[in-house]
Amino acid sequence: xxxxxxxxxxxFLPSGDDEVNxxxxxxxxxxxxxxxxxxxxxxxxxxxxxxxxxxxxxxxxWWRLDRAxxxxxxxxSAMLGALEALExxxxxxxxxxxxxxxxxxxxxxxxxxxxxxxxRASCAYGVTDRHxxxxxxxxxxxxxxxxxxNDRFLAGGGQGMVGMHxxxxxxxxxxxxxxxxxxxxxxxxxxxxxxGPADADAPERLRQHSKPDWLLVHGVHLADDHGLAGxxxxxxxxxxxxxxxxxxxxxFANPVALGTDGIGAAMLDEFRLxxxxxxxxxxxxxxxxxxxxxGTGWELMPEAGNDTITWSYDQMDPWSLAxxxxxxxxxxxxxxxxxxxxxxxxxVDAGEVRARAAEQARRLFARLEEMP
Ligand SMILES: [Zn+2]
Numbered sequence: 001x002x003x004x005x006x007x008x009x010x011x012f013l014p015s016g017d018d019e020v021n022x023x024x025x026x027x028x029x030x031x032x033x034x035x036x037x038x039x040x041x042x043x044x045x046x047x048x049x050x051x052x053x054x055x056x057x058x059x060x061x062w063w064r065l066d067r068a069x070x071x072x073x074x075x076x077s078a079m080l081g082a083l084e085a086l087e088x089x090x091x092x093x094x095x096x097x098x099x100x101x102x103x104x105x106x107x108x109x110x111x112x113x114x115x116x117x118x119x120r121a122s123c124a125y126g127v128t129d130r131h132x133x134x135x136x137x138x139x140x141x142x143x144x145x146x147x148x149x150n151d152r153f154l155a156g157g158g159q160g161m162v163g164m165h166x167x168x169x170x171x172x173x174x175x176x177x178x179x180x181x182x183x184x185x186x187x188x189x190x191x192x193x194x195x196g197p198a199d200a201d202a203p204e205r206l207r208q209h210s211k212p213d214w215l216l217v218h219g220v221h222l223a224d225d226h227g228l229a230g231x232x233x234x235x236x237x238x239x240x241x242x243x244x245x246x247x248x249x250x251x252f253a254n255p256v257a258l259g260t261d262g263i264g265a266a267m268l269d270e271f272r273l274x275x276x277x278x279x280x281x282x283x284x285x286x287x288x289x290x291x292x293x294x295g296t297g298w299e300l301m302p303e304a305g306n307d308t309i310t311w312s313y314d315q316m317d318p319w320s321l322a323x324x325x326x327x328x329x330x331x332x333x334x335x336x337x338x339x340x341x342x343x344x345x346x347x348v349d350a351g352e353v354r355a356r357a358a359e360q361a362r363r364l365f366a367r368l369e370e371m372p
Pocket of ligand 1 (some may be wrong): 033
């Protein structure tokens, strides 16, 4: 809360003393799992047939989309996603990226777009063996190129993690190589874990490698005592949309953070959803839990705690916000600079970004129509 205790992120966290935050300001919000490459996907052509389960949603929707991306599409997708994050009061994104036909340089394209808009970003390329190619030492050519992109970006001073798509699309050698690369760069691994039943054996495959600085995304099908180290990122809207089930994140001993899985970066919306999903499962649930998950973002990207959002509403506490929709940022200050004033970006022309993104979306959709 922002009062006599100051404006740091830690002070904004629930204090347990039932104080109401009657200030319209908070630190910058953090999205702990995003896919900026999905910003152009809205309204995309229907898949060749209707997906009947989660594995088909991956194959028929997302894995076709990522194959269709080139770096120009990615640039405007990231610009649009970063702009929409700021317009939602989110100043820090932890992104997870895949574009198998345009791997090299992709993380720099995303980082540069975020920097241009004024959003902090942590980037990772999702290594996977699902695209095949020749194998050397149990690592496919596609996975090797993904590892190289993470290495190139991090070695060049980029802020990020080592990305891995998921254990169920990666060989044991690829998993070991990603874990080793992360240690070499002093960062964690950002990986989808047990989102659907197909990945339920992820704990066995990852347990010997996982560390507290890993991001374990979803965890829907994890056992309570899964034994993995790291922060679990809960993405309630995405989980509902994919009909994979409820992760019940309050059961885990791990820290829990909130992400959107690429459906925007409106973290107050995600907080509200996390709360009602929790409540639906347990009528005694309090919004303090989802609020704490939102606050875990500042442990992952502490620099966002120094950003300031001035909101259109002045009761920025969990019980008020859980039932108040449409709260929007009026001003956003990142690293001392006003990057959003009266709800409008000071860095970029929002109309221009939307127009360029729409142009690239048309290119993307045309390419998707041509794909088998
Ligand atoms: Zn994801």
